[in-house]
Amino acid sequence: MKRKGNGYAAAFRAAFPYTIPVLTGYLFIGIAFGVMYQEKGYNFLWAILMSVMVYAGSGQYVAVNFFAPGVNLLHVIFLEFMVNIRHIFYGLSLLERFRGMGKKKLYMMFSLTDETYSLFFVTKVPPEVDEHKFLFAIALLDHSYWIMGSAIGALAGSLIPFDAKGIDFAMTALFIVIYIEQWMSAKNRLAAIVGAAAAVVCLLAFGSENFILPAMICIMAALLCGRKVMEPKEERSVVEHAD
Amino acid sequence: MPISIQMSLAVIVVVAVVTFITRAIPFVIFRGGKEIPETVRYLGRVLPPAVIGMLVVYCLKEVRVFSFPFGLPELIAVAAVVALHVWKRNNLLSIGAGTALYMFLIQVVFVN
Incomplete structure (x- = not known):
């Protein structure tokens, strides 16, 4: 090579x-x-x-x-x-x-x-x-x-x-x-919002010492449940072709 | 040293191993040529922007909004970084100027 x-x-x-x-x-x-x-x-x-x-x-x-x-x-x-x-x-x-x-x-x-x-x-x-x-x-x-x-x-x-x-x-x-x-x-903007928003909500709810684990769980749950919205069909096929 | 050399070394090794394990877990689960499930590949694509959003919040987690200086230095410096970056899109400029501004704000402007 x-x-x-x-x-x-x-x-x-x-x-x-x-x-x-x-x-x-x-x-x-x-x-x-x-x-x-x-x-x-x-x-x-x-x-x-x-x-x-x-x-x-x-x-x-x-x-x-x-x-x-x-x-x-x-x-x-x-x-x-x-x-x-x-x-x-x-x-x-x-x-x-x-x-x-x-x-x-x-x-x-x-x-x-x-x-x-x-x-x-x-x-x-x-x-x-x-x-x-x-x-x-x-x-x-x-x-x-x-x-x-x-x-x-x-x-x-x-x-x-x-x-x-x-x-x-x-x-x-x-x-x-x-x-x-x-x-x-302009890719995955929704996921970027989900990450920041989940972190802020969990920070307010659990305090600065303990919020990372709940935030990660919320992010994973939101990303998994919201797959259709996070990654519309067209975008997914584009990504797959790029691979 | 507050504890013995052996104990100090033991602490370092334990911290190193635990840290490495947290980073290595996904690679161990999907090791070798094992087919990566489509759901995991999807998570791999959407997690980075979400995690980076979370890390921004993580960096600002100790900001106190209800007592002096009410998070103002952070707010101003973050706004400056965003504005500079959208305008010039120069990583070093945004980070360098934003950091210098923040240091000036907490050392000179918002002194308690």
């Missing part, structure tokens, strides 16, 4: 610009994690270890509290599962795109964060780049930003010369931009 060796360089070059918003966001929420973890008495090597092995924003924020006397591993399992439960649904959209990725597939599953998942749906794979290598490049770049952020936070969090309060809004802005891009593509 393509010349070996060249494929990855081209994939990383093509992927990098798409990941810059994640670079900004991850560096700073990674720094915040590193600072918190370091305050618990863990140096940058621990922060790097955790960010390499776990790679989850909210999951690692929550986990910082586990490093305390009397920690119960069953409690850890339960809380982490609840924090990360939304990820269960992400793979459903990527079953086919990850097929045939061989050894890389394990890493792709591991690195499926909110941000990486979202980027996969707005990035356009350039025609000269292999799609699998492109997706892998996005995942690996995002992961490396997260590791760098954690290390910087643990090493030098207190030395940052300006007040970075509020910089994590970059993540919110990233999701809004992806949401608008999705909206402008």
Whole structure:
């Protein structure tokens, strides 16, 4: 197919610009994690270890509290599962795109964060780049930003010369931009409304700590029950032909 | 360190494994060349826009509307991102300017 060796360089070059918003966001929420973890008495090597092995924003924020006397591993399992439960649904959209990725597939599953998942749906794979290598490049770049952020936070969090309060809004802005891009593509607008509306309703009903699981259940139920409305016949056949 | 090295490592491994499992479940269920049911393929198509909508709300979940500053910094910054993006459709501009505006709002304008 393509010349070996060249494929990855081209994939990383093509992927990098798409990941810059994640670079900004991850560096700073990674720094915040590193600072918190370091305050618990863990140096940058621990922060790097955790960010390499776990790679989850909210999951690692929550986990910082586990490093305390009397920690119960069953409690850890339960809380982490609840924090990360939304990820269960992400793979459903990527079953086919990850097929045939061989050894890389394990890493792709591991690195499926909110941000990486979202980027996969707005990035356009350039025609000269292999799609699998492109997706892998996005995942690996995002992961490396997260590791760098954690290390910087643990090493030098207190030395940052300006007040970075509020910089994590970059993540919110990233999701809004992806949401608008999705909206402008004029596909699945109803599903986009369902997702946001279900989240708002469940947030009001269950509070900010517990709303994600009920929201995901409502979204799944609405999407399954409303299939005829969500995806009219004509659109479905278009999608199938595109496949 | 508040707990032993072994216990610290155990916590990290447990957190890593649980996180990986949540992400790997769909791939394990539909592994190999197993035919993916049409309903799941449909969900795969419509879930991303719904989930991204949910994530926007997730990012804003701690906003308090009934006490100072009444969610105004978030409202203004979100509106700015939307307006900029609809107008210029430049990812970096929308995200960069929106974030800078938000930081300015909470650090300078809406100081309690």
